[in-house]
Amino acid sequence: MHELSLACSLVDLACQRAQEEGASRITALEVEVGALAGVMREALAFGFEAACRDTLAQGARLVIIEEPAKGVCSACRVTCRLARFTITCPACGAAALEISGGDRLCLRAIEVA
């Protein structure tokens, strides 16, 4: 359940950014969740509610932007979408696939009032 810890970090980042701008309330967090980020959406949403309590983000909406996983093969240079973690290139079969997207959890933006 590392999602609770990650949710707390996201809320901390949001509060820092809001304070820099002198905003008094955060109404939404836009969070990118990569398909290979190793994060369960439901667990993140559950942790998010708890993490927002008694902060500037209390009552904020969690807007999840799902990012599909992408890979690029360093042997044949093909780029592809990935359904799960693998290093085998679906085009040429080489064990040379590198993840090129969809493996991170990040705070893209916040909405403040």
Next chain:
Amino acid sequence: MCTDCGCHPHHPDDTPHTGDPGDGYASRRLLVEAAATAANDETARHNREAFRRQRLTALNLMSSPGAGKTSILERTIRHLAGRRPVYVIEGDQQTRNDAERIERAGATAVQINTGSGCHLEAGMVARAVERLDPLPGGLLFIENVGNLVCPAMFDLGEQAKVVIISVTEGDDKPEKYPYMFRAARLCLINKTDLLPYVDFDPGRCRQLARAVNPHITCIELSARTGEGFDAWLQWLSGLA
């Protein structure tokens, strides 16, 4: 914030003060673009830099509960006695049991109890290292909370991550928990003395580990009999 009424910070002069923080403005969108682990990663960078200055070799040991992390450490500490100072940070949800075992084996230990937490974070390690106050040239083992999922996501500032699996588990663990095996530089396959009694195929395990991480090194050993420890100790001395 407006000093007159507490409304929006950039309160336009021609709008009335209402005291509503959102007054006169639809909500604003502010870009952030930061990884959720940004704060942990920053602390991990500090740790890594401090370890380099102190000439401390730090390893992050991870496994399921019961794979034998502490038993491997006990034997390793006895092997290294008198050769190198060894320090251990023990991460568990509760108790000082493991720290006590490590101290009996002859190393200095600090126990971190994470309570409900399922992994160690860089800040916990930084505070533990302060308490250890290690000598230069030492070896620091960070024994993470027994868990093959969450610890893989948190950099602690270690030089390398080591994943341990035991032959009483399934040999397809690398396929089931690819993040952990992708993050690790070394995979120790422990409890090889039990191989005659289980269906675990070490060759298959190695093959599946390399399928998610072609750079991973695998060493088979037994913390109970000491079989395979030469290879592990050699790997360790190659790091420093």
